[in-house]
Amino acid sequence: MGKSAWWAVVAMFVGLTSGACVEREAVEPVFARATAALTSASVKWINGTYTSCLDRSGSWSVRVAGSDPLDHPPLSVVRNDAACRLAITEIVGDQTYVATPVLPLGSTYEAQPSSFALSGESTAFYANAKLDDASFASDFQITVVQSDEPDVVDVGDVLATYVTVTGSAVALAVLPPNYVISFAGATPLTIQMDATKTVQSVTGSISLTDGTRTGQQYVVDATLGASPSYAQVEVAFTAGIVGGRSYLISGASPSIPASRLELTGSLATAVVRTIIVSRTVGGVLGFQLFRISFKAP
Structure with missing residues (x-):
């Protein structure tokens, strides 16, 4: 998988189908879409199981x-x-990665992500997932968030969906910092929105x-894109x-106040902020990047 984290939000939109010989209407996937390319092999499909289903x-x-x-058979x-x-149960790219434990699909993300690995090997990545409508009353969407770091996708119940990518841009032999990011510290990051998904306050x-x-x-x-070069960083x-x-940065384990993110306006579409952390050795910079996408659920 490499040292750079990777993520994808996979949206599976489901439409109604019916037929003369069908007793019950069913919802079925009509297309699936990955909103960001993976830095490892692309995901081709996702496998799972039914429990207590008609x-x-x-x-x-x-x-x-x-x-x-x-x-x-298709879902x-x-x-x-x-x-x-x-x-x-599995995420399939060029090879099949098995979930441990099996990742249930509910209306919110699981409290902890599941790890995924090739059979008999160590963890390759972590993933969390949810349904936007667990009643299946109409078209529904599955969102899957994947990363090399479990903290990246351990989003819990928040007012805005966080999708984070950690990465590195290294110059010469200077290694970048290797902090671990969290939104649930002593003062958790909280975003309040109104009914129009417009930011009202950002605290923590x-x-x-x-x-x-x-x-x-x-x-x-x-301003940075998803995969910037060292020069762009x-x-x-x-x-x-x-x-x-x-x-x-002064002292150990620093905190970044929410006000420095400068989040205003609508979160109906994703708003991205990249935190660039620098480390200097002999006048040469190494960077660690945290790319955070804020979007209303």
């Missing part, structure tokens, strides 16, 4: 990309079958827990210093 049992598959034959659920329980802070390499300074950036970091968005 007219359904055993295993299902739902396609994310490609046209290779699925492992199991479908009888309309309004609120007692039906779905769970993810983001916590960075020290690793073996700490940084001296960080910048909050709103350096430009954004310098612009942050010039623009007054840089902050010195």
